[in-house]
Amino acid sequence: MSSQQPFHIVLVEPEIPPNTGNIARLCGATGTILHLVGKLGFSTDDRYLKRAGLDYWSEVDIRYWDDLDTLKRSFPDGRFIYTSKKAPQSYLQFSFRPGDFIVFGKETKGLPEELIEANLQTAVRIPITGKVRSLNLSTSAGIVLYEALRQTGALDGE
Secondary structure, three states: OOOOOOOEEEEEOOOOHHHHHHHHHHHHHHOOEEEEEOOOOOOOOOHHHHHHHOOOHHHOOEEEEOOHHHHHHHOOOOOEEEEOOOOOEEOOOOOOOOOOEEEEOEOOOEOOHHHHHHOHHHEEEOOOOOOOOOOOHHHHHHHHHHHHHHHOOOOOOO
């Protein structure tokens, strides 16, 4: 991947081990930093989590945070992009920058509505044209991250 500032994937209270394992593998493949925030719905020793990440765990920079506010205070210049099906703009309309923090909520509830409402300028959604309510968390992370990488030229020359 590019030598530019890495992207960050932030998972707030993820609940399903294979999703987090798949996202960890995605982060390892793209040089993206993975932040796990709050109470996890599983142990990081979980065999399903490790199985989904296969043997790539050594390639992933994983950081743990008690809450989102602590993470944000640790990166005062960071730009946080919040994902939600209730966001006003599509991720395809948004202009990503190297180093962005792309934030995803827990599988069953997503991010709090108040958080989205307070950050409408940096809230994005993945358009869904069918009758399905939402996409899988790891699928969503891959879609948005690869668009961010594409927009910033991080995939050029690959």
